[in-house]
Amino acid sequence: MMEALRSVQVLPGPGEVLKLGAISFVLHPEYDALFVRECYPHLFEALVCKPEPTLYIVTGTPGIGKSWFFYYILARLLKSTQPPPFIVWEHMTVPNMAWCYTHETGEVFKGERTSFDDVLMNRATWYITDGVPPMLNCLARTVLLTPPDRKIYKEMLKQSASLLYMPCWELGELLACRRLLYGTVDETLAKELYQHYGGVARFVLQLPKANPSKGLDKLLEELHEAVASCDTDQLRMSVGSISTGPDVSHMLLHIVADENFKMQHLVFASKWVAEEFVKEAVHYELQGLVSLLVSTSGALKRTIYEAAVHAVLSKGGRFTAAPISYDRESFWRGIEEALEFVPCTKQAFFEDLPDTTDTPPYVVEGVYAQLQAGTKRGAEMFLAGEAQKLARTEQPEPAPPTQQQAQKLARAKGVVPAANARADKAQPANDAAAKKAAAGKDKGKQEAKRKEEAKPKEKAKGKGKEGKPAQPADGAAASKGAPPSLRR
Incomplete structure (x- = not known):
């Protein structure tokens, strides 16, 4: 196997396959090819980018390819500009045994793990174990590939080992691997x-x-x-x-890992x-x-x-529901209503819901139809069976609107809120201002009389040479009492 890895001319990149030809992998004899995951090159760089630490733990969700990463490490080490003089590895399926590769001769020796104590005292040696706690009384750069089992690597953590998490596969990566190898x-x-x-x-x-x-x-x-x-x-x-x-x-x-192979959540x-x-x-x-x-x-x-x-x-039953809307500055809770759902005995998923419809592609009585993925309405649920809206004897009071919501509502109705009212005498800011304006007209009888007497003079001034009404010079809107020709 090591000879086949050394003979590889160009290492494959992510999404490609590392093939050994007729040679199989030493710990997986039924396989002769390796799919290079997207994370493999970056994870390998994390193992070699710093001189310290020399202890590394690579873990993650079981079944995602940590053991296969071992072969990628070997290939990268063998094709590096300065290959290590020795590579020692162990596997959990062969207790107390180890393999040792010597780069000078290209030979691989197998023996008890204690047989290679001298080699492991060389700082240039790489020591890789899969599912086996490594011997820590050595100077070699040590990499443990393991499931997330603290019992296996707790001693390494005590010696300040770097803990790295391999991410799970994305669907696209799995399908690419299927096309090439499965x-x-x-x-x-x-x-x-x-x-x-x-x-x-x-x-x-x-x-x-x-x-x-x-x-x-x-x-x-x-x-x-x-x-x-x-x-x-x-x-x-x-x-x-x-x-x-x-x-x-x-x-x-x-386990979800970030781009630095640290556990997120x-x-x-x-x-x-x-x-x-x-x-x-x-x-x-x-x-x-x-x-x-x-x-x-x-x-x-x-x-x-x-x-x-x-x-x-x-499961069905009676529920209390209330419409809500919110943004960064406000939260609005509408009037509550009672909903009664029919119990469902089956569950079905549908994958898509067009944005132009508000109903699922099918509704079957007694079946809980649930959107699986893929559209803007991904959070919507559809319960099969008719929901009966029950009238309430006393409707609860809705929460008072915020100032921002009140202003939006006022603008929609064409009324300027009192807080933002402008000096526009033609339109009162609110009901109180309107009443005040009406009261002012009744209070000044003499002022009203003078205005009545002044109308003939104003009418004469408003006539042109041909006796037609004149347009306002400033283009302002006329009052309600103006002739139709002056109204805008």
Whole structure:
């Protein structure tokens, strides 16, 4: 294998395949080709970019390709300008045994791990272990590839090892790998498995390839068992520390890593997993689900909450609803109303909802129809069965509008709010101003009389040479009493 890796002329880039020809990988004899993940080159650079530290832990969600990353490390080291003089590696499937590659001769020796103590005291040596706690009484640059199990790497953390997380697969990356290496796996089946298992190549690609006669239901049996066997206490324990939680939780929760391979947060493996877990919890341990919801935050909390809403609404019943609208400066809660939903016995997903319609593509009585993904209305839910709006005897008072909302409402009605009223005598700012103007007319009888006597003079001034009304010189709007020809 090492000779085949040394003979590779050009290392493949992300999305390409590293092939060994007729030679198989030493720890995976059934494979002779490796798909280079998008993260592999960047993750390798993180291992070599600094002289210190010399201890590294590469972990992440089980089944995403950490063990395969080992072969990529070997290829990069062998093709580097200064290959290490020795590369020692161990694997969990062969306890207490190790392999040692000598670059000078190109030979690989296999023996007990203690046989290579002298080699491991060389600072230029690379020491790689897969699922096995490495020997720490050495000077070699050490890389541990491991699932998120703290028992395996806790001693390395005590010696200030750098902890790096490999990200899960995206769907596009999985489909690219399927086209190149897993052609016997149907693309539709791979997509369906991704919708359930999430971005884990072991279940999306390797599992169906190894079991070509099994359909989707059979391939999902292991996931169903994991959901059924994990309760809210176990999940809460895993949320607190994924590296110390039960093994079954790794099929339900996935680790999200950032661009620097540091852990950001946890998410459910898929929307399906979240909803199935929550449905079980609603039925058997509702209080535990409430406690889990309170103790979580961020994306995980939102997913649990959404799944809980789906689970509760699909059971039917009477609910109180209120329309709300909000922006950065205000929050508006409308009048409440009672809604009664018919219980649903089945659940169905539809993938798309055109933006030009407000109804799902189909409605079947007794079926909870739920939008799966893909449109602007991704947050909308549709409950099959007619919802009956029940009249309330006393409608609750809506929350008072904010100043900004009041101004918008006033502008829509064509009335200037009192706070923003301008000096426009032709239009009162509010009702109080209108009453005040009317009272002023009644109070000054003598002033009104003088105006009445002055009308003939004003009428004469308003005539042109031909006795026609004159247009206002400034183009201003005429008063309500002006002739039709002067009104704008």
